[in-house]
Amino acid sequence: MLVLAFDTATPAVTAALHDGERVLAESTTVDARRHGELLVPTIETVLREAGVSLGDVTAVVAGSGPGPYTGLRVGLVTAQALATSLGVPAYGVCTLDALAYGSGLDAPFLVATDARRKEVFWGHYADARTRLSGPAVDRPHDLPGELPLVGAGARMYAEVLGASRLVDAPEYPYAGALAALAAAALTGPGLTGPGAAEPGDHPVLGPPLPIYLRRPDARVPSPPKKVST
Structure with a gap:
């Protein structure tokens, strides 16, 4: 392999x-x-x-x-x-699963990455291999609870989320x-839990397709307005 x-x-x-x-x-x-x-x-x-x-x-x-x-x-x-x-x-x-796995944590925590627009992409994990919910996108102050936080998105909004919640783990x-x-x-067995990828031979693995949680910033230009003569 x-x-x-x-x-x-x-x-x-x-x-x-x-x-x-x-x-x-x-x-x-x-x-x-x-x-x-x-x-x-x-x-x-x-x-x-x-x-x-x-x-x-x-x-x-x-x-x-x-x-x-x-x-x-x-x-x-x-x-x-x-x-x-x-x-x-x-x-x-x-x-987010890769970021959680890299943390090595064995107790519940949240992962957050920067989603721009003053929002974060996040997921809730029972441990480094078990996603409980997410991925989702929300304002930092809407993230649940007082759980430890992992990721650059959490550090970016430490003042809102609480700096004491930040974990010494990869950003x-x-x-x-x-x-x-x-x-x-x-x-062998991959990520488990209701938030895992689609069921199959490899629970953590899915097709190489993007996870979009909102529309892209780019827009197809609308037709020009008609100007009367």
Whole structure:
């Protein structure tokens, strides 16, 4: 097994390789404006560091969001294109699940990423592998309870949510955690609970399709107004 995983649903452009037992290589650049420029070089970097070729990859996994429209599409389209060219399966994993998995927490908590428009994408977890609800998008002050918080979205609104609730855990869904979660799902039980992906052979894995929780900012221009002569 050689899983190539990457995520572009947050400002972190991140990629990793996992052989079913450990992360072989991982590379991340935090830059919210250059997903399209950075993803392929990042993939090339992890392949080179791991000493393998793209043809050795047996599965491609991409973070499926939720996230901003443009960045999210970069990763998912790349995953579909690579999988088609290599003749291997492509999967999508909820970006919040990867962030939760990377936290390593074993008690209830919330994950939050920046959704822009003064909102956050969030999910409620019983532990690092079990999503109870979400993903959802809301104003920070609408998030439930006094549970610990993980993610850059939580840190961004620490004054609203309470700085004491912030957990010392990764702010972004690094691809090493994404690859490890996907590899675990491919070799055994994955994420569990009512918030997991669609039922199937791999509960944590779904199709490489975007999770949209609201309409994109971009709009098709309306027809020009008629001007009478």
